[in-house]
Amino acid sequence: MRRPSPLPPPPVASRTPAQPAAPPRRSRERAEAAPAAAAPEDHAGTGVDEDAPAPVIPLAAPTPAAPGSSPADRPEAADPADAADVGFREVWKAAHARRKALRAEIRRFTARQRRRRMMWVGAAASVLLLALGTLGAAYSPLFAVEEITVTGAQQLDVAAVETALAGQLGTPLPLVDESEVKAELVAFPLIETYALEARPPHELVVRIVERTPIGLVETRAGYTLVDAAGVALSTSAEPSPGTPVLSITGGVDSDAFTAAGQVMRSLPEELRVQVTAVSATTPDDVTLSLGESNAQVVWGSAEESATKALVLARAMISRPPAGVISYDVSSPDAIVIR
Secondary structure, eight states, X not given: OOOOOOOOOXXXXXXXXXXXXXXXXXXXXXXXXXXXXXXXXXXXXXXXXXXXXXXXXXXOOOOOOOTTOOGGGSOOOOOHHHHHHOOHHHHHHHHHHHHHHXXXXXXXXXXXXXXXXXXXXXXXXXXXXXXHHHHHHHTSGXXXXXXXXXXXXXXXXXXXXXXXXXXXXXXXXXXXXHHHHHXXXXXXXXXXXXXXXXXXXXXXXXXXXXXXXXXXXXETTEEEEEETTOOXXXXXXXXXXXXXXXXXXXXXXXXXXXXXXXXXXXXXXXXXXXEXXXXXXXXXXXXXXXXXXXXXXXXXXXXXXXXXXXXXXXXXXXXXXXXXXXXXXXXXXXXXXX
């Protein structure tokens, strides 16, 4: 009987670094021969060769351990019982601890920025509180008007002006209504301009610039005192002593009146008080009358009035009005005295 050909041996798995080394060949042959001796039965007809080596069954390679790790660090199979014991409370605690640690790190890295922000907020709050405190004090009764002082009045009755403005007493200085003050001062024609000045804590100062009267204009009601703009200041039945009478062709709305007003305003005080009358038919023939001698001053136009006034003052010193008929200063470079 022909002996069957032996089967090829199964492939041997490659050894891993952690797989134990294969036993020596002699020991392996001794182990293979042991089962053959223990079973002397005839295996004829089975198709198995007694002399064929026994197949070697490879073992599963163990999982290699990480270099430098200890046995305690090696992973072990998770226990299903332990996984079942981890509940929602433990997970929540772990997440809370993680968030807490993250917030602590954020606070540590943003400490300087937070300090700088707090400094700016503190400075802004201080300025705001100071402004609010100042405004609160200014608009409170602590700064109410208790005294009204009128300055600059020469012809006006100061007591009458203060009485007219008495409605502002008790009003905080920042709340003094200028429109109300203006409405009260309009009743005084002599006031040309005015200005209000607050003197904390309780004083309100009214600075007045009076109109300068230039003469009397005869009207149906009597003699009206007017200024250079033609504003009526007062009216009386008889001419006031020491105030010149104006004889202007065309009235206060004419160019002749405008020229006469400019001439009177350019005169120094020592000359203005000596003028008893002013006449003009056109803007170029303004004439003044001086004192009891009634000496005439031919002024001409209002141009170069300041120079003409200076020349006239010098001429009156050298030639007093008592012995002069007229002073012609219409051409200040060539004055004519008669």
